[in-house]
Amino acid sequence: MTPSTTLAERRGEIDRRLETVLERADEHSLALAASTVDAYSDRWYGQLVALSHAAIADKPASDAILSASAAVELLRGYCRLRTELLIQLADNRAHSLTGDPANALLAGDYLNSAAYTALAEAGNHHLEDALQALIAVSELLVDAFGVRYVRSVDERSFLDDTVGSIGEGAAVIGTTIAGGNTAQREDFATLGRGFSTTYQVHRILNSDSDGAAPTIAPPQFDEAALRQHGARRFREATRALDRLTGSADVEPLRNFLNAHLD
Incomplete structure (x- = not known):
């Protein structure tokens, strides 16, 4: 990846890296693991890794960042499967989740371990710190x-x-591989967490109308409280992004966020 890589091009590169990892899932008859990761066309977290890295990196680290982006997307799949499983098994309210719990458990375990394998393949001299963040x-x-x-x-x-x-980890891993300092990592952690929470709030509130990538909406939620929470996290994340303006090239990241959080 280069600084001029478009979002669509980067998404394609992340997809190809994920295909390589998920071929192993097919070999182990874990189709659910592959289909869960494939369901997300936005690659929100992988893009967040790459754009956070590009904001402060002296030069591109294409292969390392692709591995890190794939790792975080795999962890995203793990999170989805575990969330679905908890709703299915522990929520007494009405829901439509009726999958095989054992299959979901195995697929989630696979994605969790695959995330570490993918990141370990990054081969960057900041790898140990990136693994700690994961x-x-x-x-x-x-x-x-x-x-x-x-x-x-x-x-x-x-x-x-x-x-x-996951959003916090994505941003921190990206900046860690780029060699970011403590203050930068803290601000990227805040914006990664805040914008990712806001993005999920938007997806929950629009889950019946946007027709986009799948999301897990709780059977019942307080829409006003959830909307207020998303707005609060958005403000916190925006302040962190603004603080980085003097020490990082955050405009590509800002453009990405604006496109997804309108």
């Missing part, structure tokens, strides 16, 4: 799923701790 996301996801399973949890907190955590 581990941190995995731990947050496990905690979020655990809390949701044992007791009812506010949907806003669950979004922050799942899709928000």
